[in-house]
């Protein structure tokens with residue numbers, strides 16, 4: 001019978017052969033998934049035999065990963081902001097760089113509290129927050145965990161994505177504070193009732209689709225062929241959605257409200273001029289760990 005060490009070695013070799021990025025990590029995650037174990041166990045039990053049915057399942061997943069399916073689609077999960085999110089092919093797999101959106105949003109809210117002479121930490125009491133293009137729900141849910149008294153509107157153009165986001169909100173016990181709505185940016189498909197009517201927010205955050213269609217041929221196959229195109233492509237150039245996003249945000253933010261947007265790797269020159277001085281102040285850009293301008297934030301005048 002195959003043991004853990006041999007299965008891992010064989011899986012790693014197959015993924016390396018197929019040119020899969022981070023092949024060792026992928027083979028480990030798939031084996032952990034099949035065995036229902038954690039990493040510590042894996043390395044403490046190299047001689048543990050693997051049942052034939054588990055070995056078959058594992059090598060089936062290795063084959064699918066080698067053919068291009070993302071590891072997260074095979075395990076149905078991805079960690080974001082220390083929380084585990086369900087992911088399916090209907091949502092973008094949350095990316096680590098999107099955590100900068102959460103950091104910037106929390107920093108800006110804390111700064112607002114200090115300026116108002118209130119304690120730096122806030123529970124979010126009374127705050128209305130919107131997450132536009134919520135996908136898996138990761139931004140709204142991470143913020144809801146950090147701000148346990150805030151209320152949220154989370155929109156997406158994709159009903160299938162919203163179904164996943166709602167399950168993630170329930171999993172993290174914040175579903176009662178997030179109103180998930182099918183909408184084109186902030187324009188709902190059906191009228192919004194009660195809590196957010198009229199729409200007026202203290203914070204709007206968004207990680208919009210920002211890849212250019214003309215970049216599609218150069219995308220890794222696990223992205224281009226497996227993640228939803230509505231989540232990836234913002235238009236031919238990529239930055240096309242930002243103008244509407246910023247105009248609608250200007251309309252729906254309270255005075256002193258905060259806008260936090262994730263940027264594509266070359267979006268900054270197209271996006272920064274849209275935050276004009278008639279409507280916006282305190283414009284700031286945050287680089288990601290790779291030094292790419294990743295988040296732009298501004299305050300509504």
Ligand SMILES: C[S@@+](CC[C@H](N)C(=O)[O-])C[C@H]1O[C@@H](n2cnc3c(N)ncnc32)[C@H](O)[C@@H]1O
Pocket residue numbers: 091092093094095098132133134135136137138139155156157158161183184185186207208209210230231232
């Ligand atoms: C880049 S993904 C971000 C998902 C998630 N917020 C995250 O950070 O992982 C963009 C999301 O916006 C949604 N979307 C695309 N166009 C939209 C539009 N016009 N209005 C609302 N949502 C839209 C997509 O369906 C997708 O879920």
